[in-house]
Amino acid sequence: MTETSLPPLLLVGCGKMGGAMLAGWLERGLDEAVVVEPHAAAVAGFAGRVTRVPDPASIPAGFRPGAVVLAIKPQEAAATLPAFARLAGPETVFLSIMAGRAIGGMRAALGGEAAVIRAMPNTPAAVRQGFTVACPGPGVTAAQRALADRLLGAIGEVAWVEEEGLIDPVTAVSGGGPAYVFLLAELLEKAAVEQGLPADLARRMARATVAGSGALLAASAESSAQLRINVTSPKGTTERALAVLMAPEAWPAALSRAIAAATERSRELAG
């Protein structure tokens, strides 16, 4: 394995997020993956490129993954994790993307000594434009951390925190963030139709406006506030719209409440 190649992976759960990461890793040249996924349909899009097994007992004997990516629902962790304890060892790091599941509980379920990294990615990983924040658990070696960094870096940007509690607000902001942006596209489309635009034009406009603004944000050195100001002509149309959206009780308060609620839910999921 070279410095930049990806290690053999075991993906546990190939749903929306596990599938998005797998798509990004395959695009980046991952050449060996076993996927534990009870629903064959979830892996249909990756046929011929990965090996699917329905349960941990069916993992090919001798398969030694560099990383085991835990992408099942948090509520399934307690029942599912103990079957993977036999894979724990210096050659293997567990990378959990489950919202709320704490490192201590996962280590206990994996036999007590497993190297566990808790990470929070987001679905733009499917097009290798994700953002993941990761936190290493006790006993994670520099090599295991470097391997996780390489894996996560293959599907977007990566940041590391040493304090596990920070993953809860990260989950609220960047983990769920794409949903808020997609909601904006939905609402923009609906409002366009309300103003008399044809439905297909409204849909194209809303998608292209959100996608184009994201691309400009990514490419620009200017702050997001300055990019907003650049659109807002004095006494013009945008100013009228922003007076509605930026009223203290409107978007500023709603988004603060939304992020606080999601952060709290992430803490609750820790059990």
Ligand SMILES: NC(=O)C1=CN([C@@H]2O[C@H](COP(=O)(O)OP(=O)(O)OC[C@H]3O[C@@H](n4cnc5c(N)ncnc54)[C@H](O)[C@@H]3O)[C@@H](O)[C@H]2O)C=CC1
């Ligand atoms: N959807 C998202 O945008 C994000 C999700 N996450 C986390 O990723 C995890 C998965 O979320 P989603 O992909 O949205 O859910 P999902 O429901 O789409 O995927 C879960 C998958 O796990 C499979 N599964 C169920 N039991 C299993 C078992 N015992 N062994 C192996 N596979 C099993 C299911 O068939 C399903 O395909 C959750 O813990 C969530 O908190 C994290 C960041 C973002």
Ligand SMILES: O=C(O)[C@@H]1CCC=N1
């Ligand atoms: O909604 C959830 O619980 C997961 C975590 C962040 C995005 N999806």
